[in-house]
Amino acid sequence: MATSLSSTHNFKVVLLGEGCVGKTSILLRYIEDKFNDKHLTTLQATFLNKKLNINGKRINLSIWDTAGQEKFHALGPIYYRNSNGAILVYDITDEDSFIKVKNWVKELKKMLGSEIVLVIAGNKCDLEHERSVERIEAERYAGMVGAKHYYTSAKLNQGVEELFLDLTRELVERFEQNAQADVTRTSRVLVVEDEAPAPSSCCSGSRSS
DSSP states (O other), X not given: OOEEETTEEEEEEEEEOOTTSSHHHHHHHHHHOOOOSSOOOOOSOEEEEEEEEETTEEEEEEEEEOOOSGGGGGGHHHHHTTOSEEEEEEETTOHHHHHHHHHHHHHHHHHHTTOSEXXXXXXXXXXXXXXXXXXXXXXXXXXXXXXXXXEOBTTTTBSHHHHHHHHHHHHHHHHHXXXXXXXXXXXXXXXXXXXXXXXXXXXXXXXXX
């Protein structure tokens, strides 16, 4: 859940997708600006923190990197519950990984409703010549489910910073909209309560002398 303590916004973001799509590489590129050519297999969920300052607002992102292997799929809800945002990663050269993203979207919407901010990342765009997921299909699908779509390459450091920055701005905007809605709802309730008591029936006739 998003919290705002001491004027710092705290958000939980999860990275979801099949194994080998590059979730860990994207995270390490963003947090540490590093890239490892060897595939890094995530065996369980790990998380890293990133502190940002956007328009004078202090933000702390807790970014959870989840294992993509099928045997860990059942543990997913443990990691993504109370998430404010999700980055769904697929490999543009692997159509099956894109299908799995669609499954994650269905699951997230079922579990968390429309409150969660969704971002879809087509990773490994440095392998454009091996692409098997059509651009127009991926972008159309993202639009259908209310997600923003980005092309990223952890290897070449393309699109990663932009993705996280836009996601963070969206999280702050959504948080402030919800906070304003809460204030409005509270105001309405108070107005109703103020109007609830009936006028007192005191005598207004002239006094007898």
